[in-house]
Each structure stands twice: as structure tokens, then as C-alpha cells.
Amino acid sequence: MVISEEDNISIDEVIQICKSVKFENIEIKDDNILNQKTSDFMAEHSFTPDDVRREIKKLTVRDYHAGPCEDKNSFNNHPVWIFIKNINRVKILVYIKIKIINHKRKIIVYSFHEEGLHDEKK
Numbered sequence: 639m640v641i642s643e644e645d646n647i648s649i650d651e652v653i654q655i656c657k658s659v660k661f662e663n664i665e666i667k668d669d670n671i672l673n674q675k676t677s678d679f680m681a682e683h684s685f686t687p688d689d690v691r692r693e694i695k696k697l698t699v700r701d702y703h704a705g706p707c708e709d710k711n712s713f714n715n716h717p718v719w720i721f722i723k724n725i726n727r728v729k730i731l732v733y734i735k736i737k738i739i740n741h742k743r744k745i746i747v748y749s750f751h752e753e754g755l756h757d758e759k760k
Contacts, residue, residue, distance in 0.1 A: 647706075649699055649705070650699065652705075652719050652736065653697060653699055653702075655736055655743055655745065656694055656695055656697045656734075657697075659695075659744070659745055661688070661691050663742055663743060663744045663745065664691040664694050664695075664744070664745045664747065665744060665745070666690050666691075666747045666750065667746060667747060667748050673748065673749070675751045676747075676749055676750045676751050678751070679751035679752055683728075685750075690747060693723060693725060693730070693732075694732070694734065694747060697732070701721040701722060701723045701732075702719075702720075703721055703731075704719075704720040705717060705719035705720050706718065706719060707719075707720060709735070709748075716735045716736075716737055716746075718733050718734070718735055718748065719733070719734050719735070719736070720732070720733055721734070722753055728752055729752065729753040730752060730753065731749060731750075731751060731752070731753040731754075732747065732749065732750050733747070733748040733749035733750075734746060734747050734748065735748065
């Protein structure tokens with residue numbers, strides 16, 4: 639159950655949360671068609687969920703692209719933070735949300751794939 643949202647935080651605070659959150663509190667969403675490109679990208683590049691979690695923990699302000707942004711693909715009001723991170727010379731598009739669930743901060747990774755990958759399917 640969501641008990642609180644962190645809507646009014648700065649990018650510096652988002653980065654600090656990414657660095658400090660426990661691995662088990664970083665969730666990679668792959669439960670709908672919008673997340674298929676994440677699963678496809680992970681399989682193609684041999685990324686494990688822990689690889690994605692490590693990259694989330696390494697996000698910096700330099701990787702910041704946009705946010706907080708409205709999530710147009712969801713019925714809740716949690717803002718989305720967007721990053722573009724270079725990993726092995728590939729630009730990775732990362733969409734995350736920060737939530738407090740059962741009194742614990744969680745990072746939900748909604749998208750983690752090559753920038754531009756499957757954009758034509760939007």
C-alpha cells in the first residue's frame with residue numbers, strides 16, 4: 639500500500655535516494671507491454687536485474703534528462719524521473735519513480751533500454 643509520495647524533491651535528492659536505497663528496494667517492472675522493451679534490451683545485452691540495480695545506484699546529475707514528469711501510462715500520480723546514461727558506449731533511457739511503500743523508499747524502474755529503441759511503436 640502506498641502511504642506517501644515524494645513529489646516535491648530535487649534532482650540532487652533523487653540521486654541521493656538512488657545511491658542509498660537498498661538493492662531489494664529497486665524493482666524492475668516487466669509486467670506489461672510497455673516494459674517489454676526493457677526485457678528485450680536486458681536479454682539482448684545480457685543484463686540481469688542486479689546489473690540494472692547497480693546502474694540505478696550509479697546515476698548522477700549528469701545523467702539527468704527530465705523530471706519530475708507526469709506519467710501518461712499510469713493511473714497513479716507518481717512523477718517519473720528520466721535519465722539518459724551511457725553504458726558501454728550505448729545511450730540507455732531510464733525511467734524511474736520513487737515511492738514510499740510500507741514505510742520504505744522504493745525505486746520502480748519502468749524503462750531501461752537503448753535510447754530510441756522501439757520508439758516507432760509508441
